[in-house]
Amino acid sequence: DGGITQSPKYLFRKEGQNVTLSCEQNLNHDAMYWYRQDPGQGLRLIYYSQIVNDFQKGDIAEGYSVSREKKESFPLTVTSAQKNPTAFYLCASSRLSSRTAGNTIYFGEGSWLTVV
């Protein structure tokens, strides 16, 4: 089945450690995204990528890093510089939008990160 797979579903991290969240899609989408969701704040964009080996910062990129070495994969690293990393992280993908057609963004099941 086509879709977006995130792993792990639950992750605990000690303060000062970096952790990497995996995101893989087999939808042949060009664009991939990472969002963070906190209670009462909706979704906020961390990073997005429209093409392999290229990515752009979103609204809250500080303390995070990404890579896009393959079209199917867009891993997110939460570094020790991220001061409040405990949150629900959502990966998403879409076709590229055009002047005449919008794009629908499809989401993975999410990953819970807790700092202990």
Added chain:
Amino acid sequence: SQELEQSPQSLIVQEGKNLTINCTSSKTLYGLYWYKQKYGEGLIFLMMLQKGGEEKSHEKITAKLDEKKQQSSLHITASQPSHAGIYLCGAAYQTGANNLFFGTGTRLTVIP
């Protein structure tokens, strides 16, 4: 971003009742997307609206975009427990935009 406001923040209805959720933008929308989310899970795409005055329906859910393209409503007819969850609207603000800005969501509870 506070460019997109959803109301109400939460809603509790009796099964079988109709309900409406609103999404208001401070800027003209290029596209408006509705998603549903179960707590702690991913977002499920419901509908996308692009044209002013556009209306789309899927089963018992109808979404409309106003003529000025700054407000959308999501209407559920004869609600069921399966409709419970968090409804989020996402906005695209420019042609060719590849990112969506999201509202804070409306938590819907349906009492059997």
